[in-house]
Amino acid sequence: MTVGEVPGSKSITARALFLAACADGTTVLRRPLWSDDTEGFATALSTLGYSVDRAPDRCVVEGSPQGPPAGGAEVYCRDAGTAARFLPTLGALGHGTFRFDGSAQLRRRPIGPLTGALRALGVDVRHDEQEGHLPVTVTGAGLSGGALTLDASLSSQFLTGLLLAGPLTEKGLTVTVTDLVSVPYVEMTLAMMRRFGNDVTWSGDTFHVPPQPYRAAEYAIEPDASTASYFLAAAALTGRTVTVPGLGADALQGDVRFAKVLQEMGADVRLRTDSVTVTGPERLSGITVNMRDISDTMPTLAAIAPFADGPVRIEDVYNTRVKECDRLDACATNLARLGVRVETGRDWIQIWPGTPRAAEIDCRGDHRIAMSFSVTGLRTPGLTLDDPGCVRKTFPEFHEVLGALLRDWAAEDVS
Ligand SMILES: O=C(O)C1=C[C@@H](OP(=O)(O)O)[C@@H](O)[C@H](O)C1
Numbered sequence: 342m343t344v345g346e347v348p349g350s351k352s353i354t355a356r357a358l359f360l361a362a363c364a365d366g367t368t369v370l371r372r373p374l375w376s377d378d379t380e381g382f383a384t385a386l387s388t389l390g391y392s393v394d395r396a397p398d399r400c401v402v403e404g405s406p407q408g409p410p411a412g413g414a415e416v417y418c419r420d421a422g423t424a425a426r427f428l429p430t431l432g433a434l435g436h437g438t439f440r441f442d443g444s445a446q447l448r449r450r451p452i453g454p455l456t457g458a459l460r461a462l463g464v465d466v467r468h469d470e471q472e473g474h475l476p477v478t479v480t481g482a483g484l485s486g487g488a489l490t491l492d493a494s495l496s497s498q499f500l501t502g503l504l505l506a507g508p509l510t511e512k513g514l515t516v517t518v519t520d521l522v523s524v525p526y527v528e529m530t531l532a533m534m535r536r537f538g539n540d541v542t543w544s545g546d547t548f549h550v551p552p553q554p555y556r557a558a559e560y561a562i563e564p565d566a567s568t569a570s571y572f573l574a575a576a577a578l579t580g581r582t583v584t585v586p587g588l589g590a591d592a593l594q595g596d597v598r599f600a601k602v603l604q605e606m607g608a609d610v611r612l613r614t615d616s617v618t619v620t621g622p623e624r625l626s627g628i629t630v631n632m633r634d635i636s637d638t639m640p641t642l643a644a645i646a647p648f649a650d651g652p653v654r655i656e657d658v659y660n661t662r663v664k665e666c667d668r669l670d671a672c673a674t675n676l677a678r679l680g681v682r683v684e685t686g687r688d689w690i691q692i693w694p695g696t697p698r699a700a701e702i703d704c705r706g707d708h709r710i711a712m713s714f715s716v717t718g719l720r721t722p723g724l725t726l727d728d729p730g731c732v733r734k735t736f737p738e739f740h741e742v743l744g745a746l747l748r749d750w751a752a753e754d755v756s
């Protein structure tokens with residue numbers, strides 16, 4: 342069964358919008374994601390004075406290499422970590438006072454390493470309420486650049502925000518990281534900067550970004566690999582076959598490696614250059630896996646783990662505690678509600694085989710908890726979600742697409 346409706350990558354759409362805004366000329370993005378996060382990102386760019394023309398299957402952006410055309414703005418980042426961690430650097434490149442705020446959920450998430458880095462570069466940054474959190478006011482006067490040290494152990498997005506802005510600084514930017522999570526997202530940033538004409542050098546812990554204009558581009562956005570994980574997990578759990586076209590071994594997104602995790606658990610996985618197919622085994626096997634690089638798929642694995650024939654242990658995912666919610670705690674609490682044995686530590690979770698019973702999932706407003714446990718629901722009659730709508734952050738049509746897949750499977754069984 343082919344899932345043709347996996348929408349565009351959130352992370353690629355956000356970077357492409359940023360790069361388009363910084364480029365000299367007009368950029369056309371093909372098949373961007375339109376969801377709460379990326380609509381918020383595009384709206385934020387409009388608020389910053391950029392011309393952004395949105396259509397369902399494309400987006401046209403007029404770049405402004407001098408920084409935001411607006412001489413000041415109030416930018417609302419909604420729930421989006423990408424907007425909160427990328428856009429303040431645009432404010433710093435601009436001229437005027439730029440205030441960034443977000444939802445209560447986003448305000449709880451850390452931003453201090455990024456604002457500390459901007460201060461180290463001489464930018465006037467003020468946390469308006471709580472140090473290290475939104476709302477934040479950036480008084481931009483252009484960025485001269487220079488060298489700084491960054492702790493990216495809680496989020497790689499701090500580094501991406503700085504790298505993306507680096508080419509538009511006067512002297513360029515040198516960033517040395519003391520720790521770094523989610524490395525594939527940084528590789529994605531560098532690959533996309535390259536497509537827009539900039540070459541970052543990365544050696545050991547240090548990234549050097551030369552001052553260099555970005556060139557506008559025509560850019561096609563891949564389907565979202567984290568979103569695909571729910572459909573691949575659904576196949577793995579039910580013994581069915583799912584193919585996601587447009588996403589394969591050549592993908593920019595590290596989360597495509599989730600298919601390899603399913604393979605290690607016994608699924609039959611075909612990872613071609615531009616598609617991935619998963620066929621579920623009779624029974625998944627238990628596994629111990631380090632998900633530091635692909636931690637957005639930790640809840641997907643946790644949600645199918647009870648159906649494996651042995652314990653599933655997921656390690657090195659501390660920073661999932663500072664995502665849309667504390668995801669280690671949310672997974673553990675919800676699995677326990679389903680009657681499944683589970684234990685967590687600072688940066689790990691272990692789940693034992695069990696037979697989940699009917700319960701309501703406490704989504705905590707987190708799209709990934711809602712989508713992951715919807716997959717558990719495929720083998721748990723009576724499982725419900727307290728907040729199904731929270732999927733709007735990255736995939737507003739999730740429940741409809743999953744429902745259509747189930748109807749196709751039922752039709753297959755009849756014929
Ligand atoms: O740069 C990005 O687009 C992202 C990086 C990751 O965050 P962290 O670096 O905070 O782990 C990921 O979880 C998030 O969904 C998107």
Ligand SMILES: C=C(OP(=O)(O)O)C(=O)O
Pocket residue numbers: 420421422423637664665709735
């Ligand atoms: C962590 C996530 O989002 P962000 O950090 O971009 O808000 C996510 O989508 O799982």
